[in-house]
Structure formats: structure tokens, C-alpha cells
Amino acid sequence: MTRFVGLDLTPFHSATGISSPLSAEPEEFLDRTIGFTINYTKEDPYDPRELSEIPEIRLWFVRLDAAYPWLPVLLDWRAGELARYAAMLVPHQVTI
Numbered sequence: 001m002t003r004f005v006g007l008d009l010t011p012f013h014s015a016t017g018i019s020s021p022l023s024a025e026p027e028e029f030l031d032r033t034i035g036f037t038i039n040y041t042k043e044d045p046y047d048p049r050e051l052s053e054i055p056e057i058r059l060w061f062v063r064l065d066a067a068y069p070w071l072p073v074l075l076d077w078r079a080g081e082l083a084r085y086a087a088m089l090v091p092h093q094v095t096i
Contacts, residue, residue, distance in 0.1 A: 007063040033076035052087040061088035
């Protein structure tokens, strides 16, 4: 089971080779696209929430967006990554 540990962006850094917001040159990455695979096991298998409704996951994406505001340009739009990414940033009303 993979858990998001705080707001640690190390998984993003490892997967993309972008080590920090200050060292990244977006132009270097324009010839490739980025997509996300989220490995998250819900504690309650009957939890009806989608991944974008789980606060830990959403906060990680909000942190990622704050650090790399140009990231949507690099997402694989044809595979629907922009829509998935936006869903993580849009506030949801969750009732439990």
C-alpha cells in the first residue's frame, strides 16, 4: 500500500527528473508529456469517494501545482491528464 507522506514531492521529482522548481527549465521538457498513475489503497474498501475527493491526494496535487504552475503545459492532454489534474485542484464538497 502506497501512502502520500505529507506533501513530499519526491515521487514527482524521481519520475520526471525535475529536482526542484528553481532548477527546472520548462523548455527542456516540452518534447515529452507527463501523466500520473496514482497507487492508493483506501482504508475502507466501501468508501465511495473518487481519488479526487480524498484530501491527502488532493492536497498533494495542490502542492505540486503551487510548486510548478507551468506543469499543465507538460501534461498528456490527449490521454485526459489535464482533466484529471484539474479535478484534483477543484474544491469538492465531501460529506461523510
